[in-house]
Amino acid sequence: MDGAIDHRIIVCTLCRDVPTGIRSGESLCADLRSRLSAHDEPAVAHGFTIEGVECMAGCARPLTVAFQAPGKATYLFGSVDAEADVGDLVRFARLYASLADGWCNSGQRPPRLAGKTLARIPAPGKLAGDSQ
Numbered sequence: 001m002d003g004a005i006d007h008r009i010i011v012c013t014l015c016r017d018v019p020t021g022i023r024s025g026e027s028l029c030a031d032l033r034s035r036l037s038a039h040d041e042p043a044v045a046h047g048f049t050i051e052g053v054e055c056m057a058g059c060a061r062p063l064t065v066a067f068q069a070p071g072k073a074t075y076l077f078g079s080v081d082a083e084a085d086v087g088d089l090v091r092f093a094r095l096y097a098s099l100a101d102g103w104c105n106s107g108q109r110p111p112r113l114a115g116k117t118l119a120r121i122p123a124p125g126k127l128a129g130d131s132q
Contacts, residue, residue: 007069013052015062024082025052035090047097072102076119088112
């Protein structure tokens with residue numbers, strides 16, 4: 001991965017987990033930072049910033065998490081379980097960092113995230129049918 005690329009994981013801090021009613025965005029941010037900085041992920045962690053934001057308008061499918069980087073497709077995931085899905089979020093971070101344009105199909109995404117994709121937004125200038 002090119003450490004010069006600014007990859008971001010953005011987590012909603014106002015979403016309440018459906019089963020518990022707890023706002024777990026801040027704890028998910030901390031868990032992601034910890035896991036990405038762990039012994040086997042430092043190269044991935046170096047290129048990522050993990051940020052909390054108060055709302056991403058995914059209220060119907062809380063907890064929402066987004067991945068974005070310059071020149072790459074942006075992903076928005078919803079119905080994220082802060083405890084059960086954190087491992088697959090780390091796996092997706094590794095995959096996302098490895099993709100030049102960020103584009104992957106649902107079969108490439110970790111299993112727990114495949115059905116939780118709310119949006120995949122092409123990078124500017126990377127729309128389907130573009131010759132680039």
